[in-house]
Structures are given as structure tokens and as C-alpha cells.
Amino acid sequence: MTIRESGYHCDVVIVGGGAAGLSAALMLARARYSVVVVDSGQPRNATAAHMHGFLTRDGMPPGEVLSTGRAEVARYGVEFVSGVATGVSASDEGVEVEVVDSGTLRGRRLLVATGLTDDLPELPGLAERWGRDVLHCPFCHGWEVRDQVIGVLSTTAMSVHQAMLFRQWSPRLRFLPHTGPALSDAQTEELTARDIEIVPGEVDALQITEDRLTGVHLRSGEVVELQALVCAPRFSSRSGLLAPLGLTPSAHPSGIGDYIATDAAGRTAVPQVWAAGNVADPAKQLLGAAAMGAEVAVAMIDDLISEEVRGAVDARRATSGSR
Template identity: 40%
Template sequence: MHTDVIIIGGSYAGLSAALQLARARRRITVVDAGQRRNRFASHSHGFLGRDGHSPSAIADEARQQLLAYSTVHWLAGEATQASQVAGGFEVVVNGQPLSASRLVLASGVTDELPEIEGLRERWGRSVFHCPYCHGYELNQGAIGVLANNAMAMHQAQLLPEWGQVTLLLNGAFVPDDEQQALLTRCGVKVEHAQVLRLEDHASVVLKDGRRLHFSGLFTVPSTRMTNDLPHQLGCALEHGPVGSYLRVNELKETSVPGVFACGDTARGFSNVAMAVGDGAMTGASVHRSLVFDH
């Protein structure tokens, strides 16, 4: 089956890109594996008009609206192969080949969480990575920052806007004199003891037996591409402090002509609002390429 555009990823960025193309009456196939990055969170914040709504409800409503357009085909499954062919691209989904003139990569990234007992089951509930998404609801209470990489310093300096912060180093690094001065200036406490596990809502048990109680915890996970398609296609990468993402130009096109990318796949930092904006720009750019680039 040949369509104008195949979009890999049916979350916020992919849905937004698809909507622009559907409204241009283009034939689209959206391939979705059903693994939204924020599926662990019960509420989404900071997206205009949907503040506090369930992430799944936002995505489900958007999908229903998209599927009202007759040129949209939704395919549940995982894209495992992608390559350039005459006239565009071929993508293998559920073992079946699909082809299109343009390709949009919007399958996002996978978070690789710190290996701390009790963290994974609290991810998105009392352990977070984005203060703009979850900081307000902590009501200026005690906040712990679990160091995992160099971004812990950034979080520790930013989060005092939302509460009283303790930076839990957990062996990830030791602040130098300049960093310690910055933390002191921000009113951040520094805890050197090793973290053994998380308990209750957001309590931290240290190796020396102490328990620290927090309203919520933040950490910056490392990330990796959700699939191998960018590598198969030869797309150039940018390397950020926590992981790689696709290099795109101002029109959201990758280094491979005809392949576009949006959302977490193509940003070092993102949230729902940014992903939707990225997708809208990508959809319009893809449509224009179909019209003007031959």
C-alpha cells in the first residue's frame, strides 16, 4: 500500500503532524506501537486548554478527531525496518511492507531510569523529570533531586522555584567549589549518603539508615531512541547531555531528504505542548515539500 506520508508514532507530535496533512487531504498512514512516553503519569500540565487532563484522554480524543478524516489510516504495530526506495521510502510494520513519498519519525525516546529500588513504580506519580509539568502540585513542599547525570545541577538550581530542595548525590558526582557555591546561593541542601531505596509516597532511605521525606522527587533519566529506524535511514544525530536526538532544520527535515522528525525524537527537551507545536510545523512542512519539491 502506497500513501503520501507514513508517520511513525501516534503520540502528540505524530498526531499533530497527521492532522495538518489530513486537512490538506493527503493520504496518511500513522503507525503506532501504543507506548507514549508519559503513559506513567496520571495528569498532564502546561498544555493550553488541557491543563490537568489525563495524558491518555488527550491522546485518545486527538486520535478520534484525526480518524474522522477519510484519508487517514491508523495501523497499530511496530515499525522494524525503514529504507529509501524509488519514489520515496519503504517501512516494514508487523512484517508487512508499506511505502510512501515522505516519512515522519515521531516515535520518541525511551527513558532509562536510575537503578534505585522503588523508583520505577513511582515514576510519573511521585518521581518526575519536568518541574513545569509537575512542580506546582507539590505546593512548595520538600523536593528531592536524585542525581543521575550532569543535569542534576541544572535541576537542583531550578527547582527552588517550587519548594525546598535537597540534592541527593548518590555517588553520581561531587560538586566542585564553584558548583557548591551555586547550590548554597540557591538554598539547596546537599546529601552525600548513598540512596538505598524509595518508600511510601516519596520517602528516601539512605545507606546510613536515615529517612528523608519529600513531597516529590525529580531526576533526569538518560534517554535512547525508541527504535533503530533513524540509524537504518542514516539520519544525523545531535548529542545532548542525556542522550541523542535527530538533527533537523528549521522545517523539521532531517539530514535525509524526505525524512522529517518531531517531538522527543528531534528535541533535547520536550513536553506535550512543545510536541504538539513541533508536529504542526512538521505536518505543514511535509505538505509543502510534497507540493514544491519534485
């Protein structure tokens, strides 16, 4: 009996077609499990022109990475559904996923790889420059702004740490206390020792000249000249569809946002539901998210095989007992 004849659409429904979801789909499909990937077509890194730190793919546009990945997994029979998953139910038999305009998908397991959203400070012009010359990750963008005049907008307790990181790429840093926590004497000493200029005052707008960032305006009226601006967003997991199962986000220990808690293998508190990528670890970069997707898929394969072995043993016992 095929998976569809049994009433299921597939063995595994994956919600999220980014690096983690596609990597998991590849591993599962190569293990001869049927997979349906539900994707909203709204990747977090859509505003970035290039991605970095991914060996063999460094500098490639994020959209090209995803289109290449989709083509690779499609060769193994993975199916794609374009749409937004709005909710899920689970039982001992499997899961049902509600998708806008596509109805209900039924599978034996669900892997959530929906990623996260960047909740940015409310500052005129900032969201429009996000991923261009308003940045947060030195490992993603540090090389591209090396030796430039970089401002670090303090909004969280992580801002001083961000400044210390970006100092590796440029000696021309300006720390903007803005609305962040008051600097301790030790932090002030550390910033000063690293030749990071502290510019007091609250920022009220970005200065854009000929479609590029050239500085920020302070409420005092002063303009601070910059070529790039760094700020720390709050990371919010895209996990609303899991609410009907009682799976709600937990605060990340680092204070950077929230995530869906799993065990070491990627299984949530609901046995049929797994999570991988930034929805389960907001600190993962693209390469790490892809690796996590593959690792969780391997654990899911082991889980599915174990279930099949139990079923085969029970069937054999039932047959033997009836003779």
C-alpha cells in the first residue's frame, strides 16, 4: 500500500523552504521517504544581495541558493506547495497541516523550519535599508564594510558586544548609546581602549543621500556621518502555526529573542513534530541552519524506521498467533 493509499499525502510535511527545510528534504527524500515542502516565499534574507560564509556558495544571491536547492530536492520527488501554513493538529497516527488556499495536508511527521523575523527598532528609514547598509551580523557583512565608518546603534545589552565584533573589521567605529542600557564604567573603558568613539544622544532618523546611508540625525540636531549602521534586532520565531498544539516560544538564554524548544535531536514536546533552523536556534547562520536541517532529518529517519520496525514485528506476531 502506498502512502497516499493509506490516506496520507506524504511521510513528512516540511513547513519552510529555506536552508534548513530544503536540507532536511534532501536527506529524507534520499532515504526514500515522501516529502511535501510548504513555503510562503518570504525568506528572511530576501533584502540581502549576497550571502557569505557558506563554503562553495560564498557571495551567491540568497534567492539563487534557494532555487538551486529546490531543483536539487525536486530530482528526488519532493513536492512543493506554495502557501502559508496557519495551523496544525497531531495524533498518534500523524499530523494535519492547514495551508491557505491548499487545504489540509496529512503526513506521518511534521518538520517546522519556518525561521524567524527580525523585529527592528522603530526608526524612520531603518527598515528600508535593512540588509543593505543597516546590518547586524559581522560574519555576514563585516568584510563588505571593512575599514568603513560604522555606527553601532545601542538598543539591547548585546550592542557593546556587537561593537567589539565589528571592531575586527574596521577601526572606525562610532558607538551610539541611543535607547540602549546605560554603559557601565567597565564597558566605557573597553570601548575607549579599542578606540571606539562614543557619541551620546538619541538617534531620530537616518540620513540617506543618493540611495545610500551617509549618517544619522540625533535629536539634538547633530548629524553623525557614517557609511554603515549596525543594530541588534529582536529575533522572533515564526511559530504561530504551532500554537494549537500548545507549542509556544521560549525566551532564548542569550536574550536575543525566542525559539521553539526541542530535544538534542530536534523533536518538540509533541512527538510527531520536529523543528530545525532558526525557529529552533535563532543564533544559527545559513550554513549552520542547513547543517541542522540535515541532522534533524537523520534523527527523523531513525524515528520513522523504528516505527516501521515496531509495526512489522506486531504484524508478524499477529500473523503467527493466528495460525
